[in-house]
Amino acid sequence: MSRKLIIDPVSKIEGHGKVVVMMDDNNQVTDAKLHVVEFRGFEKFIQGHPYWEAPMLLQRICGICFVSHHLCGAKALDDMVGVGYSTGTPMLPTPEKVRRLAHYAQQLQSHVTAYFYCIVPDMLFGMDAAPQQRNVVGLVEADPELVKRVVALRKWGQEGIKSVLGKRMHGINSIPGGVNQNLSQEARDRLVNGEDGLISLDQVIDYAQDGLKVFKDFHDKNRAEVDAFAEVPALNMCLVDEKGNVDYYHGKMRIIDKDKNIIEELDYHDYLDYFSEATEEWSYMKFPFLKAHGREAGSVRVGPLARVNVTKSYDDSCPLAKAALEEFHDYTKGKANDMTLHTNWARAIEILHSAEQMKVLLNDPDLQKEDLILTPVDNAWTGEGVGVVEAPRGTLLHHYRANKEGNITFANLVVATTQNNTVMNRTVRSVADSYLGGKEQAEITEGLMNAIEVGIRAYDPCLSCATHAMGQMPLVVKVLGADGKMIDEKYRCAS
Amino acid sequence: MRIVAEKLDVILADYNNSSSLIYGIGNIGRQDDGLGWAFIDWLEEQSICPKAELMRHYQLHLEDADLISYKKQVLFVDATKVPEVESFLLEKIEPKMDFSFSSHAISIPSIMATCRQCFEKVPEVQLLTIKGYEWELQLGLTEKAKQNLKAAIDFFKQNH
Numbered sequence: 001m002s003r004k005l006i007i008d009p010v011s012k013i014e015g016h017g018k019v020v021v022m023m024d025d026n027n028q029v030t031d032a033k034l035h036v037v038e039f040r041g042f043e044k045f046i047q048g049h050p051y052w053e054a055p056m057l058l059q060r061i062c063g064i065c066f067v068s069h070h071l072c073g074a075k076a077l078d079d080m081v082g083v084g085y086s087t088g089t090p091m092l093p094t095p096e097k098v099r100r101l102a103h104y105a106q107q108l109q110s111h112v113t114a115y116f117y118c119i120v121p122d123m124l125f126g127m128d129a130a131p132q133q134r135n136v137v138g139l140v141e142a143d144p145e146l147v148k149r150v151v152a153l154r155k156w157g158q159e160g161i162k163s164v165l166g167k168r169m170h171g172i173n174s175i176p177g178g179v180n181q182n183l184s185q186e187a188r189d190r191l192v193n194g195e196d197g198l199i200s201l202d203q204v205i206d207y208a209q210d211g212l213k214v215f216k217d218f219h220d221k222n223r224a225e226v227d228a229f230a231e232v233p234a235l236n237m238c239l240v241d242e243k244g245n246v247d248y249y250h251g252k253m254r255i256i257d258k259d260k261n262i263i264e265e266l267d268y269h270d271y272l273d274y275f276s277e278a279t280e281e282w283s284y285m286k287f288p289f290l291k292a293h294g295r296e297a298g299s300v301r302v303g304p305l306a307r308v309n310v311t312k313s314y315d316d317s318c319p320l321a322k323a324a325l326e327e328f329h330d331y332t333k334g335k336a337n338d339m340t341l342h343t344n345w346a347r348a349i350e351i352l353h354s355a356e357q358m359k360v361l362l363n364d365p366d367l368q369k370e371d372l373i374l375t376p377v378d379n380a381w382t383g384e385g386v387g388v389v390e391a392p393r394g395t396l397l398h399h400y401r402a403n404k405e406g407n408i409t410f411a412n413l414v415v416a417t418t419q420n421n422t423v424m425n426r427t428v429r430s431v432a433d434s435y436l437g438g439k440e441q442a443e444i445t446e447g448l449m450n451a452i453e454v455g456i457r458a459y460d461p462c463l464s465c466a467t468h469a470m471g472q473m474p475l476v477v478k479v480l481g482a483d484g485k486m487i488d489e490k491y492r493c494a495s
Numbered sequence: 496m497r498i499v500a501e502k503l504d505v506i507l508a509d510y511n512n513s514s515s516l517i518y519g520i521g522n523i524g525r526q527d528d529g530l531g532w533a534f535i536d537w538l539e540e541q542s543i544c545p546k547a548e549l550m551r552h553y554q555l556h557l558e559d560a561d562l563i564s565y566k567k568q569v570l571f572v573d574a575t576k577v578p579e580v581e582s583f584l585l586e587k588i589e590p591k592m593d594f595s596f597s598s599h600a601i602s603i604p605s606i607m608a609t610c611r612q613c614f615e616k617v618p619e620v621q622l623l624t625i626k627g628y629e630w631e632l633q634l635g636l637t638e639k640a641k642q643n644l645k646a647a648i649d650f651f652k653q654n655h
Contacts, residue, residue: 060524117557136557137592137605144613147557151613155558169553197565 019452021432029437032429035283043411051080051402056172066170067106067161068391071099072398074174075387080402081176082380086269094369095178100249101361102164108354109157110392111347114460115211116150119344123218127450149207152199159198163187178373185368192362201359208352212324215348230340230455232426236306239390246311248390255300256310258336264290268388271397287421288414299422302394303459304346309336318356324349340427343458391416393460417461427455507544507651514567515547521574522553527627527640530574537648555601560609568619571603575624583647588620
């Protein structure tokens with residue numbers, strides 16, 4: 001009798017999802033699905049609001065990557081008022097650098113959260129440890145010194161965000177055509193030198209290196225398990241600069257294959273010509289894919305692993321991250337890396353890269369200059385804009401249209417977690433194959449539940465972003481027969 | 496009506512110093528979830544405890560353990576749905592690692608326990624919870640929540 005296994009909801013991710021694994025009469029996994037059962041709403045309720053409210057309101061989709069949503073919306077607004085990239089107008093140096101600084105600060109903070117709060121406990125305590133231990137609170141008891149460093153890193157990242165956006169969450173700085181304030185010399189000095197209760201930039205870089213070492217130590221001890229865990233093929237996509245290396249704020253969308261051949265490269269304003277979104281009745285989250293390559297072959301991976309796969313090298317101004325990236329590339333001998341848990345390696349490299357990029361910016365006097373905004377010429381209003389940034393979790397797109405009164409009539413958000421939907425489903429399938437495939441008794445074990453969660457968590461998915469809702473995170477596992485009858489069921493609460 | 500717990504020793508004047516923190520937790524975009532911030536609004540409007548650090552945030556984060564490590568006393572103010580609280584409740588909180596962590600939120604006892612574990616000190620902490628009723632996506636407190644806020648404020652006025 002074929003069976004269905006359900007994990008509902010998946011824990012330690014942002015939002016609420018469940019997992020269903022289908023098995024046939026021969027105990028082989030036939031399918032695996034990550035269901036996203038939250039309801040999507042922000043694209044609708046923004047309609048009718050004045051266009052300039054979009055970056056302020058839509059950032060409230062998320063309490064984690066709000067800066068990405070804010071900047072993505074701001075770039076779309078630049079287009080709408082006629083001073084954006086779509087018009088070929090380069091942004092003034094100071095506002096672009098101020099925006100980038102906030103973006104890198106958020107990437108650092110967000111990656112630190114995902115990496116140390118959710119992933120490092122899995123590494124230090126083991127995938128089979130009790131969920132009550134496998135979290136940062138368990139880490140507090142086991143290694144308070146490490147937690148102090150994590151707290152210090154997050155705090156520094158938050159201060160970076162607050163210094164630019166005015167608030168530690170959901171601040172407002174970007175406005176159409178620029179920003180409303182620069183970074184003061186005092187704030188700059190504070191971030192660079194630290195002060196009582198705030199670490200210095202050099203300490204941030206040191207701690208980021210410590211974070212990378214945590215992964216490498218874990219990898220050295222568990223190489224076979226880490227490498228074999230859910231190696232799933234996918235195209236890789238990120239924004240790239242003119243050299244073909246990741247640019248977290250702006251660039252072309254580049255997609256590469258396993259051999260790192262460029263199979264598509266596009267101006268993101270043309271995304272609708274290249275991408276389509278499939279829907280499934282069992283999930284509110286869509287499945288984007290490259291039209292020219294089809295639903296399965298054209299699905300892309302985004303986020304840290306994709307970015308380090310696409311990027312050839314980091315700039316010389318970021319020497320520590322550059323060396324770490326070279327080591328990463330050497331590991332797969334120049335091929336794209338499809339090993340899911342290496343996403344955590346990539347994330348640790350990006351924490352270091354963010355810190356080094358901030359060091360470059362914080363030493364740039366443009367941040368204190370006063371030329372903050374481009375004023376559009378008469379009749380420059382286009383009424384339509386697209387913004388794309390590399391959010392911590394991957395490529396994020398906002399697309400708005402407004403009527404002549406300036407009220408939003410259309411909004412489309414394609415978030416990183418949505419882009420990763422297909423590859424996350426492949427990951428779940430791979431894990432299920434490893435644990436259940438060919439076994440007579442397809443039992444839901446803690447190990448299986450943990451492994452599926454670890455696989456999904458590598459993407460640091462934000463199901464709240466993807467469906468634009470808030471969620472809860474306990475865990476339920478069910479096994480159903482093909483006739484829909486319950487065979488087995490297990491619950492796990494988050495608290 | 497149960498309005499306060501055993502500990503009634505919070506006098507706001509005692510918080511009027513730089514080693515005190517009054518921290519409103521909530522979200523004004525979610526109706527009565529804005530009660531914590533509304534209490535902070537009242538303090539600011541009335542210029543009560545101007546020397547204390549006043550803060551509003553959506554939820555607690557791990558780094559709040561670092562924040563409170565610099566303080567001698569902290570008053571958290573939050574909305575509650577707990578049926579036992581009819582109007583408001585003021586209670587002393589003790590450190591306890593309760594493993595309630597998610598990347599979106601962490602409990603006050605866990606923050607305190609983290610503070611003690613990492614920084615080897617912990618402030619006196621009191622929690623004021625004010626009863627709310629509606630948590631939908633909407634600005635503004637319900638009338639009943641406003642009454643409970645007023646009751647809490649009156650209590651502190653009497654003890655001010």
